[in-house]
Amino acid sequence: MRKIWHIGITDLKLIVKDKMFFFWSLLFPMIFIYIFGSLFTAGRTDTKSALMVLNKDKGQWGAYLIEKIDAPGIELKKVDAIPKDYIRFVIIPENFSQNIEAFKSQSITLMQKSDSNLKAGRMAETKIMQSIIKLITEMIIKGEKDIKTFFDKKPEFRSMVEIKTRFPDKTITKIPSGFDHTIPGILVQFIMIMVLVSGGIIVMEDRKRGILSRVLFSSASYLELLGGKFFGRLLMGLLQSLILIIVGMIMFHLNLGNFLYSFLNILIFSACMACLSIFIGSVLNSEEVIVGVAILTGNIFAALGGSWWPMEVVPDTFKIVGMISPSYWAMKTFHQVIFFKEGFSEILINFVVLSVFFLVFMFLAVRYFKIRD
Amino acid sequence: MEKKILEIKNLTKTYGELTALNSFSLSLEKGEILGLLGPNGAGKTTMISILSGIVKDFSGTVTFKNENLFSNRELKNYMGIVPQDMAFYEDLNAMENLMFWGGLYNLPNSTLKKRAAQLLELVELGTRAKEPIKNFSGGMKRRLNIAIGLIHNPELLLLDEPTVGIDVQAKVNILDIIKNVGEQGTAVIFTTHQLAEVEQICSRIVIMDKGTLLAQGTMDELIRIVGGKEMVDVEGEFSANHFSEIIKNQNHQGIEILSVSDNLANLAFDNTDLIPSMMEQLFKNQIVVSDLKIKSPNLEAVFLKLTGRSLRD
Ligand SMILES: Nc1ncnc2c1ncn2[C@@H]1O[C@H](COP(=O)(O)OP(=O)(O)OP(=O)(O)O)[C@@H](O)[C@H]1O
Ligand SMILES: [Mg+2]
Numbered sequence: 001m002r003k004i005w006h007i008g009i010t011d012l013k014l015i016v017k018d019k020m021f022f023f024w025s026l027l028f029p030m031i032f033i034y035i036f037g038s039l040f041t042a043g044r045t046d047t048k049s050a051l052m053v054l055n056k057d058k059g060q061w062g063a064y065l066i067e068k069i070d071a072p073g074i075e076l077k078k079v080d081a082i083p084k085d086y087i088r089f090v091i092i093p094e095n096f097s098q099n100i101e102a103f104k105s106q107s108i109t110l111m112q113k114s115d116s117n118l119k120a121g122r123m124a125e126t127k128i129m130q131s132i133i134k135l136i137t138e139m140i141i142k143g144e145k146d147i148k149t150f151f152d153k154k155p156e157f158r159s160m161v162e163i164k165t166r167f168p169d170k171t172i173t174k175i176p177s178g179f180d181h182t183i184p185g186i187l188v189q190f191i192m193i194m195v196l197v198s199g200g201i202i203v204m205e206d207r208k209r210g211i212l213s214r215v216l217f218s219s220a221s222y223l224e225l226l227g228g229k230f231f232g233r234l235l236m237g238l239l240q241s242l243i244l245i246i247v248g249m250i251m252f253h254l255n256l257g258n259f260l261y262s263f264l265n266i267l268i269f270s271a272c273m274a275c276l277s278i279f280i281g282s283v284l285n286s287e288e289v290i291v292g293v294a295i296l297t298g299n300i301f302a303a304l305g306g307s308w309w310p311m312e313v314v315p316d317t318f319k320i321v322g323m324i325s326p327s328y329w330a331m332k333t334f335h336q337v338i339f340f341k342e343g344f345s346e347i348l349i350n351f352v353v354l355s356v357f358f359l360v361f362m363f364l365a366v367r368y369f370k371i372r373d
Numbered sequence: 374m375e376k377k378i379l380e381i382k383n384l385t386k387t388y389g390e391l392t393a394l395n396s397f398s399l400s401l402e403k404g405e406i407l408g409l410l411g412p413n414g415a416g417k418t419t420m421i422s423i424l425s426g427i428v429k430d431f432s433g434t435v436t437f438k439n440e441n442l443f444s445n446r447e448l449k450n451y452m453g454i455v456p457q458d459m460a461f462y463e464d465l466n467a468m469e470n471l472m473f474w475g476g477l478y479n480l481p482n483s484t485l486k487k488r489a490a491q492l493l494e495l496v497e498l499g500t501r502a503k504e505p506i507k508n509f510s511g512g513m514k515r516r517l518n519i520a521i522g523l524i525h526n527p528e529l530l531l532l533d534e535p536t537v538g539i540d541v542q543a544k545v546n547i548l549d550i551i552k553n554v555g556e557q558g559t560a561v562i563f564t565t566h567q568l569a570e571v572e573q574i575c576s577r578i579v580i581m582d583k584g585t586l587l588a589q590g591t592m593d594e595l596i597r598i599v600g601g602k603e604m605v606d607v608e609g610e611f612s613a614n615h616f617s618e619i620i621k622n623q624n625h626q627g628i629e630i631l632s633v634s635d636n637l638a639n640l641a642f643d644n645t646d647l648i649p650s651m652m653e654q655l656f657k658n659q660i661v662v663s664d665l666k667i668k669s670p671n672l673e674a675v676f677l678k679l680t681g682r683s684l685r686d
Contacts (some may be wrong), residue, residue, distance in 0.1 A: 006476045014464055210460035213427045217456075218477035218525075219449040371427065 003220045007228025012235045015198040024197065025240050026247070029190040033244075036308050037182035037252070049120035049127075050075045052089035054082060059097020061135060065108075066092070068131035073123055088112040088124055100139070108132070179252035184262075184334040185307035187244045188269060188327045189298055191237045195273040196280060196294035199233040203281025203369075204290060212371045226278075226369055233277050237270025257337035261347060265337070268354045269330040275361035282368045301325040310335065326357045376402045378529055378560050384433035386419055386584075393419040394431070395584035401562065403528070406555040408571030408578045409564040410672075412680070416584040417564035418457065421533045425454045437529070450478055453527030453559075457534045459514045461506070467493060467517050468502040475524040485524070492520040496550055512543025519550060523559075530554060532563035536570060548574050568672045578672070580679055587679040595675045602629070602641040604674045605648065609655075609662040610636060616660070623654045631677035639677050 015021055051074050055062045069090075070076040083089060091109045093099075099106050110128060112121050134147065141150045151157060206212045215225050248254030256262040277294075284290050302308055304318075305327025311319055312335070322328040333350040336342040379401040386394040394416045401407055411417050422428035424435060424442065426449070435442040442448055461470045471489035480488070493499045496516035506514065515535060522530055535551070536544045544567075552574045555561050565571060571578050572592060579589040588595060607616075613633045620630060620640075627643035628651060642648065645667060655662055668674075 003477060006473075010462075010465075010473050010476075013469075014462065017464055210456050210458035211462070213425075214454075214456060214460040214474070214521075215477060216427060217425050217449065217452075217454045218474075219446045219479075220477050221446065 003224045004227040004231050007215065007220075007225065008231030008235055011199070011202055011229065011232030012239065014202060015236060016239075018198070024194055025190070025243050029186050029244055030247070032186045032189065033179070033182050033248075033252075036185065037179045049073060049117075049123040050077070050087045051124050051127075052077045052079050052083055052086055053092070054079050054089065055092045056094040057092050057096035059095075061097040061100055062092045064138065065096075065131050065135055068134050069127050071127060074127055086111070086113065087116050088121060090124075090128060100135075179248065180255050180338055181310055181335070183244060183248040183252060183254050184256075184338065185302070185331060187241055187248075187266070188305065188330045188334075189302035189307045190244065191240050191266070191270055192273050192301060192327065193294055193298035194240045195233050195237050195270065196277045196298065197291055199229075199236055199274065199277030200281035200284065200290040200294060201287050202232075203229060203278055204284060204287070207282070207370060207372060208285075210372065216371065222371075226366065229278055229369075230271075230274050230365070233274030234267075234270050237273055238266065241266045241270070255338060257334075257339075257341060261337045261344065262334065264351065265330055265333040265347075265354075268351060268358065269326060272326050272354060272358045272361050275358065275365040278365035279361065279368055282365070282370055285373075301327040304328065306331040306335075326354060329353045329357075378403050378438060379562075380434075380436040381420075381424075382434045382436075384420065384423060384431060384435070386416075386423060386428065386431040392584050394423070397433070397581070397584065397586055399579060399586065399589070401529070401560050403560050404555060404558050405577055406551065406561045406563075406575050408575035409562060409581065410566065410568070410571050410578060410676070411564070411581040412566055415566075415582050417581070418533055419584075421454070421456075421531050421562075421564060424452070424531060425456075450525060451528045453522035453525065453530045455519050455522035455530070455532040455535060457537065459518055461517065461521055463506045466503050466505060467498050467509075467520075470506070470517065471520060471524050474521045478525040480525060488524060488526065492523055495523075495553065496520045497546070510543070512539045512546060515539055515543065515547055516550065519547065523554065527559065529560045529562070532561065534564055534566075536565065536567065544570070568676070572672055580676060582680045588675070592672065595672060596670050599641060599670045599674045599678050602643060602670060602674075603645050604631075604668040604670060605640045605642055605645075606664075606666040606668070607638045607640065607662060608636060608664040609660055611638075611655075611660045613638075615658070616655075619654055619658050619660070620651070629678075631674065632681050639674075641674065641678065 051069070053066055053069070053076060055066060055078065057063075066076070066078070079089070082091075089111055091111075093106060093108070096106055108128065110125060112124075138147060141147065212225065216222065220228075245254065245256070280290060280293060284293065304322040305311075305325035306314070306322060307327055311322060311328065311331065314322075329350045333347045336347050336350075377400055379399075381397065381399045384394050384397040385392070397416070397420060399407075409417050409420070419428060423431050426443070437448050438451060440448060462473065465473065468489060471492065472485060475485040475489060490499070490502075493502050496519060498513060498516060498520070501509070501513070506517070509517070519532065519535060522532070532551070536547050539547075548570060551561055551563060555574070555576075575592075577589065577591060578595055580587045580595070588598060613635050616638055617630055617633050620628060627647050629641040631639040631641055633639070648665070648667075652662065652665075
């Protein structure tokens with residue numbers, strides 16, 4: 001175990017020492033993140049929920065309702081007629097006050113444009129619901145003037161009723177877009193490129209220089225050597241992830257959803273690439289060819305797998321082709337975890353598929369790893 | 374205390390039709406410096422590679438520290454191997470390299486650091502420990518290559534052509550290092566096709582060719598093989614066949630052909646008085662001799678006698 005660690009850490013040290021390291025691991029991916037991040041920044045979340053109100057009621061309760069709805073987070077605008085252009089608006093019917101005092105059923109209509117922001121819409125709905133509840137409470141305790149004076153007189157009631165609203169677990173609060181989509185996408189792309197390029201070249205050069213044989217001159221075993229090489233490449237993938245995640249969090253408020261699931265996803269994907277890089281470093285014989293192959297496959301897989309544009313928006317045939325790329329499954333997991341807040345049972349299938357990729361790549365790595373030409 | 378550290382018995386290795394190593398046997402005692410001398414393709418690297426464990430499918434046995442070398446991986450902790458390639462990381466500095474290679478052995482970090490610093494002094498890289506290896510000269514790289522083989526303080530050091538491709542001064546340097554290592558009690562085997570090297574520092578010399586051990590012994594013992602003969606090199610205009618025919622046909626008793634090629638012959642004479650009569654014969658056969666050198670017996674003559682060819686590439 002100590003030797004595996006030692007060999008792996010040394011490989012990591014080699015890539016960090018390389019002058020090109022920060023270009024490959026930070027600058028280059030940042031360019032991609034900027035390009036694709038700004039390209040696919042659709043439907044940015046509104047900070048406030050725009051709401052127009054048409055109050056047809058002349059009595060006190062209509063006005064009361066509007067007063068309660070007009071809270072921070074709601075951009076309220078009173079209108080006199082049904083507006084032609086709106087995001088969402090609410091109508092309080094004629095004789096509203098009169099009717100509710102007579103306990104007649106009343107309906108309040110909320111209208112929303114179909115392309116309006118979902119989260120903002122939920123916010124308006126929630127606010128209206130809260131206001132209705134307040135109104136009903138007010139009517140029940142009539143005579144005590146208002147809720148505040150009622151609670152001031154009877155503090156024991158204060159904790160009796162508590163109104164809490166929250167979104168159900170799987171509410172779609174975002175569509176996969178913006179930097180929360182792009183950063184994981186470019187992350188997946190660059191784990192692949194970086195591990196294949198750096199990891200592949202070192203395996204190839206170690207073989208050509210006789211370093212692999214020399215390791216076996218010591219009491220380190222073949223398995224420890226192979227394990228060390230695998231571990232080193234796994235660390236490369238994790239280091240690449242760490243760099244982009246930290247930058248993403250600082251610069252773009254990156255949200256990774258459930259951190260454990262996202263980490264598992266990165267871990268399995270990096271393990272796939274670690275094996276693949278040992279394989280290409282063993283069968284290819286020059287730096288140029290390895291760089292070429294790595295960048296080509298890295299970019300093709302990125303495009304097919306949904307690193308650049310969300311798979312949710314591409315045609316089905318494209319999606320099916322994309323499934324041959326491990327990136328597809330890693331991206332699918334990220335979307336499910338970050339945007340759809342899905343649980344372990346939903347993403348398990350992706351992990352299973354990635355594990356199959358891992359086994360195939362591991363077979364290739366073990367089968368083709370050679371100590372010398 | 375047992376003095377014998379290594380015993381090789383009947384090592385045979387074939388590559389298809391080619392026999393790279395033919396029933397090769399050898400033994401080595403502690404503190405000995407053994408020079409393995411042989412021309413290109415003699416099987417020197419094959420021998421070292423078998424001992425280092427990277428060449429498999431051979432027959433024969435190797436006993437190291439009284440155990441079968443291949444039965445116990447831990448034995449490798451007592452053996453240092455310096456390959457012919459500069460097998461280390463050029464992107465790390467000398468110190469970092471020693472720490473990496475030493476880290477593959479079960480040594481505490483502090484011991485390792487101390488040992489690395491000592492070795493860098495030994496190979497005269499003490500002041501260059503933190504410099505990028507890319508800036509090193511060929512000789513400096515060779516020295517680092519040796520230091521890496523010594524990092525775990527082995528009892529046996531194997532070096533494959535440690536002086537190849539470097540200038541004379543650098544060679545002298547490396548031979549000094551090897552001598553030094555031997556004096557500290559480490560047994561050394563090094564391969565070379567440079568006669569001068571083995572003459573300088575080896576306590577014992579093995580001559581091999583085509584996978585076979587031809588002779589072994591100290592310098593004096595080996596020279597006795599060519600006896601009290603005088604070595605004569607003849608240069609002129611002749612073909613190899615014609616020249617040997619003349620010498621053989623004239624039945625020159627006391628003249629032995631060690632090797633002959635077109636325009637150059639190496640001969641061994643029982644007595645230099647035989648030279649004038651040989652010259653007469655050559656003259657009669659219209660052979661023009663342009664140069665004739667008389668030398669005292671040396672290792673080169675031994676080598677010529679044993680292999681029929683010169684060590685020069
Ligand atoms: N992997 C191999 N496959 C086939 N033949 C080989 C292989 N390795 C060595 N040989 C052959 O075995 C013979 C011995 O080679 P070896 O490398 O041991 O010689 P050497 O004494 O080290 O020569 P040199 O002085 O050139 O280093 C040579 O004829 C060589 O061609
Ligand atoms: Mg050799």
